[in-house]
Amino acid sequence: MITGSCLCRGIRFEVSAELGMVGQCHCEDCRKANGSAFAVNAPVPRESFRFVCGEELLVRYLSSPGKERCFCSRCGSPVFSVFFERDPGTLRLRLGTLDADPGARPVVHGWVSDRASWERLPDDGLPRFATGDPKSLMPRVKLRAEDPGSQGAQSLIAELDAELSKVYPPDAMFGLHGDDHEEGRMVFLVARVRDRPVACGALRTLDAKMGEVKRMYVVPDLRGEGISRRILSAIETIAIGKRHEVLRLETGSRQQAAQSLYRSAGYQEIPRYGEYVNGAFSVCFEKKL
Ligand SMILES: [Zn+2]
């Protein structure tokens, strides 16, 4: 359990999850909000965060559209920020408020182009990005095929199923077919940042000319950063290598972000097919390769 508190100790909190990717943000907003050269922030799931006391002291400031910075009204300590429209389930914790060593270490400098003129960047070997531009994360995302039974793959699949089960009944969820991997009908891709598994997707062979995209998932704190697009394009490349001419996929009627990803990548909606014919929540797409 990670614990933290503000300067006056009026606010105390606990976090039951591990920290996401720790970043040092040098943007002007973080500098002003913290009165320091940079803020050290890490995402945590909102449901893992609990106030021990002092929730009534927390106030929110809308620092930019869709983003609130939350701090103690008595002592001013920044506690977390939240993108309440884009990613309301994630809090970006300010690590300076933690009471003990959380174990995680910063892995990236963001917004270095915005840093204070007097700041001397440390020579710590960490990647430095001019902006918070998500695309700059991409060189650090490593993609490779893994056994779907691997620990990383299994943890991503479990997160995906947990997320789907919040919005769909069990019979509207279509997972992998157990024997596909053993019989060579499936390639399962896992994306990692350093060792952390952050995203997955699979290609399943339907027949000689047709493949199917399955199990696309990106961890919540890294969404909107182009990782799913990269996995999709890797799947297409593999499908072309297998001489497939068409890729199909099924997604859910409530997966709006997924549907726009597929449309923008050239997929067109088709009637429900195969095992999804009677899927009340199924929306199916197809792309000619
Ligand atoms: Zn306080």
Ligand SMILES: [Zn+2]
């Ligand atoms: Zn910042």
